[in-house]
Amino acid sequence: MIEDCFYDSYDTKDSLHFESKVVHGGLGCDPITGAVSFPIFQSATFRHKDFDVSTGYTYTRLKNPTREELERTMAILEGGTAGFAFSSGQAANMSVFGILRPGDHVLLSDDIYGGTYRIGEDIFKNQGCVFTYVDMADTEAVRAAIGPSTKMLFVETPTNPMMKVADIRKLSEIAKEIGALLVVDNTFLTPYFQRPISLGADIVVHSGTKYLCGHNDVIAGIVVVNTPELEAHFQLQLKSRGNGLAPFDSWLLLRGLKTLCLRMEKHNENAALVAKWLREQPKVKKVYYAGFEDHVGYAISKSQSTGFGGMISFEVDTLETAKSLLTKTNMILFAESLGGTETLITYPLTQTHESIPADIREKLGINDRFLRISIGIEKVEDIIADLAQAMEA
Numbered sequence: 001m002i003e004d005c006f007y008d009s010y011d012t013k014d015s016l017h018f019e020s021k022v023v024h025g026g027l028g029c030d031p032i033t034g035a036v037s038f039p040i041f042q043s044a045t046f047r048h049k050d051f052d053v054s055t056g057y058t059y060t061r062l063k064n065p066t067r068e069e070l071e072r073t074m075a076i077l078e079g080g081t082a083g084f085a086f087s088s089g090q091a092a093n094m095s096v097f098g099i100l101r102p103g104d105h106v107l108l109s110d111d112i113y114g115g116t117y118r119i120g121e122d123i124f125k126n127q128g129c130v131f132t133y134v135d136m137a138d139t140e141a142v143r144a145a146i147g148p149s150t151k152m153l154f155v156e157t158p159t160n161p162m163m164k165v166a167d168i169r170k171l172s173e174i175a176k177e178i179g180a181l182l183v184v185d186n187t188f189l190t191p192y193f194q195r196p197i198s199l200g201a202d203i204v205v206h207s208g209t210k211y212l213c214g215h216n217d218v219i220a221g222i223v224v225v226n227t228p229e230l231e232a233h234f235q236l237q238l239k240s241r242g243n244g245l246a247p248f249d250s251w252l253l254l255r256g257l258k259t260l261c262l263r264m265e266k267h268n269e270n271a272a273l274v275a276k277w278l279r280e281q282p283k284v285k286k287v288y289y290a291g292f293e294d295h296v297g298y299a300i301s302k303s304q305s306t307g308f309g310g311m312i313s314f315e316v317d318t319l320e321t322a323k324s325l326l327t328k329t330n331m332i333l334f335a336e337s338l339g340g341t342e343t344l345i346t347y348p349l350t351q352t353h354e355s356i357p358a359d360i361r362e363k364l365g366i367n368d369r370f371l372r373i374s375i376g377i378e379k380v381e382d383i384i385a386d387l388a389q390a391m392e393a
């Protein structure tokens, strides 16, 4: 198919800036028709050209042109050799953990996303894998937790929801010393702000549902790798688990991606202002935001990322204030998820982190007065005004 291109846009894009690569994607236009919006190839199967000759596509579970364009785009943006698009972030993580063999030991961030925790504890533990949760911001604690069978370090940075910042370069050194893989969940910052492969990560994983899509209308997962062995693993996962992203959803993600840089800038700008405002409120006891200059991970953030993202967590004085914020906001929506254009407020205790055992939650500070906001791209004055009225309501 590609040899029939009436133009070749792929090789000429290497010199473009990130902001332009986001807009122009992998192939960008359809190489056959020139369609500026990459087509949705809504076909399960593909006609063979001749005996033993295909177009390169045979069956959508294995490979689909629209999904492939998304995968190519994500590989370019994350600086890897190949990308893979899955039906959800969870499906992507299932396939990441699919690398493990019985007896393998994994270190994970101690306030890891609840769904990732569940994959380890409820599925892979039964298959003989062992999981240890550590504060990935504390490299000494990471070293102390390593055992003879440690095969993977799985890190979120900043973490969800405590906003702890891990030093990706240092963790990569540790992983390389012991021959383990470093996996970074880059959902919170996206490649616009942070490119873990350039810092030494082996695998980048995303819930594409969040900032990559950006519009709260698709469930998707992305993996980007940089070795042929890992490429083969994830290709087998798509083929065998059948968990690839559908063509239409791939197209929605491609469409959402085009505005990634603009959206991330606005999320980042709004979040900095809301975090500062929250900190000044008497009913707010503590604000967790990676962009505060007095955040313990601030210097590391500055050394590995170019922004802090749009996520803020905070603790209020009473359960009543927490309930009021969740139920009395008007524009801000009380809903799970994050990373979309709309500001969402979440209650981690029962929504995103209900799978995490109570004692771990307690230790982290996820109590009944703890809230998380995904700052949208609305006018920041409206976000603050809504929080202010709900806090007093």
Ligand SMILES: *Cc1c(COP(=O)(O)O)cnc(C)c1O
Residues within 6 Å of the ligand: 088, 089, 090, 091, 113, 115, 116, 156, 160, 185, 187, 188, 206, 207, 208, 209, 210, 219, 220, 221
């Ligand atoms: C949402 C999320 C996931 C799971 O992704 P889904 O697309 O909901 O399956 C994994 N990791 C993080 C950090 C998330 O925010």
